[in-house]
Amino acid sequence: xxxxxxxxxxxxxxxxxxxxxxxxxxxxxxxxxxxxxxxxxxxxxxxxxxxxxxxxxxxxxxxxxxxxxxxxxxxxxxxxxxxxxxxxxxxxxxxxxxxxxxxxxxxxxxxxxxxxxxxxxxxxxxxxxxxxxxxxxxxxxxxxxxxxxxxxxxxxxxxxxxxxxxxxxxxxxxxxxxxxxxxxxxxxxxxxxxxxxxxxxxxxxxxx
Numbered sequence: 001x002x003x004x005x006x007x008x009x010x011x012x013x014x015x016x017x018x019x020x021x022x023x024x025x026x027x028x029x030x031x032x033x034x035x036x037x038x039x040x041x042x043x044x045x046x047x048x049x050x051x052x053x054x055x056x057x058x059x060x061x062x063x064x065x066x067x068x069x070x071x072x073x074x075x076x077x078x079x080x081x082x083x084x085x086x087x088x089x090x091x092x093x094x095x096x097x098x099x100x101x102x103x104x105x106x107x108x109x110x111x112x113x114x115x116x117x118x119x120x121x122x123x124x125x126x127x128x129x130x131x132x133x134x135x136x137x138x139x140x141x142x143x144x145x146x147x148x149x150x151x152x153x154x155x156x157x158x159x160x161x162x163x164x165x166x167x168x169x170x171x172x173x174x175x176x177x178x179x180x181x182x183x184x185x186x187x188x189x190x191x192x193x194x195x196x197x198x199x200x201x202x203x204x205x206x207x208x
Contacts (some may be wrong), residue, residue: 031070046161
């Protein structure tokens with residue numbers, strides 16, 4: 001049994017017994033950059049939606065709230081405690097300083113929109129909360145951008161699990177192949193939307 005298959009089986013058993021509470025806890029851990037992969041938890045949730053153990057929209061809501069709660073933990077560490085605390089926390093959860101530097105460069109290049117865009121990039125989707133906190137990003141803006149990205153990501157992956165519900169091994173076998181494509185497609189769509197909005201805003205400011 002592969003590592004992914006093992007995690008999948010554990011997730012099915014846990015979510016079957018704990019339901020929405022288990023989903024909230026797992027997604028909180030994932031949001032706080034602990035080694036709980038949403039790329040497996042969410043399709044498993046979709047599998048359980050297909051089996052009528054859970055319902056689709058309540059599952060999306062619970063997963064998204066858990067992710068938001070977890071990412072607020074990371075944001076708060078950066079915002080209130082500073083970079084040394086982020087590095088100390090990172091060592092405990094397997095986050096290296098190099099990973100933090102990648103997230104910081106991403107945030108520096110893209111500004112506040114990085115919080116939204118990073119939600120579709122596996123390495124950065126949770127780590128981005130640290131540089132946002134360190135940069136003292138406004139909490140309301142951070143929550144709004146995070147919520148949009150988290151909700152879209154959760155809907156996509158849970159629905160993927162629903163579609164593959166007839167055969168749970170199809171989820172395991174397709175994760176590595178399909179998730180990068182889904183993430184890049186969603187990321188591309190968000191970037192395009194932001195570019196169009198920026199262009200429209202510039203035209204309004206400079207009608208001539």
